[in-house]
Amino acid sequence: MFSFTVAAIVFGVVFLAELPDKTALAGLMLGTRYRASYVFAGVAAAFVVHVSLAIAAGSVLTLLPHRWVQGVVGLLFLAGAAMLLLKKDDEEEGVREPADHSFWKVAGSGFMLILVAEFGDLTQIMTANLAARYDDPVAVGLGAVLALWAVAGLGIFGGRLLMKRVPLALITKIAAGVMIVLAAFSLYEAIAG
Numbered sequence: 001m002f003s004f005t006v007a008a009i010v011f012g013v014v015f016l017a018e019l020p021d022k023t024a025l026a027g028l029m030l031g032t033r034y035r036a037s038y039v040f041a042g043v044a045a046a047f048v049v050h051v052s053l054a055i056a057a058g059s060v061l062t063l064l065p066h067r068w069v070q071g072v073v074g075l076l077f078l079a080g081a082a083m084l085l086l087k088k089d090d091e092e093e094g095v096r097e098p099a100d101h102s103f104w105k106v107a108g109s110g111f112m113l114i115l116v117a118e119f120g121d122l123t124q125i126m127t128a129n130l131a132a133r134y135d136d137p138v139a140v141g142l143g144a145v146l147a148l149w150a151v152a153g154l155g156i157f158g159g160r161l162l163m164k165r166v167p168l169a170l171i172t173k174i175a176a177g178v179m180i181v182l183a184a185f186s187l188y189e190a191i192a193g
Helices: 004-018 020-031 036-061 068-084 105-118 122-134 138-165 169-193
Strands: none
Touching: 004 122, 004 169, 020 036, 020 105, 020 138, 036 105, 036 122, 036 138, 036 169, 068 122, 068 169, 122 138, 122 169
C-alpha cells in the first residue's frame, strides 16, 4: 500500500541532500545557456532512470535479514552524512555545450550530464537505502523523483536567487543532520531487533 508519509520523508531527505550537490549547479549553468524547458526535460528523464536503478538495488536489500539491512542502512546513512559534511566545495563538473539548440541536443546534453554525474552518487545510494528501509518502492520512488525534479527545477529556473538567499553550508548541515537521525533510527532497530 502506498504511504504518503514515506513519500514525504523521502522527498525531504533527498531534496536536502541533493540541493547542495553539483548537479543543481550544472542545471543552473545549462538553464542559463539554453531553453530551460528543454534542459528540464532531459534532466527529469535522467532522474527517472537514476531512481529506478536505486529502487531496484534497494528492493534486493529487502531480501536480506531485517537486522542486517537496518545495520547496513544505518552505517550507509552515517557515511552519507560524513560525505556531506566533509566534501570540498571546489568540485566542478565540465559541461559540454551542444552544437545546436534543438530540443533533442539540449535535452540529450542534460540527460547525459545528470545520468553520468549522478550514477552512484549520494542520493542514489540514499534512495536505495530508503527503499530497503521502508519496503514501499512506489512511495520511495515517487518521493525521490519529485525531490530530484524540484531541485533540478530550482537549479534551472531559480538557482541564482536561491543561492543568494540560503547559504549552501546551512543546507548541507541540515541534510547531514537528517541523515544522522535516520542512521540512529536504523542502527537502533538493528540492535534492538
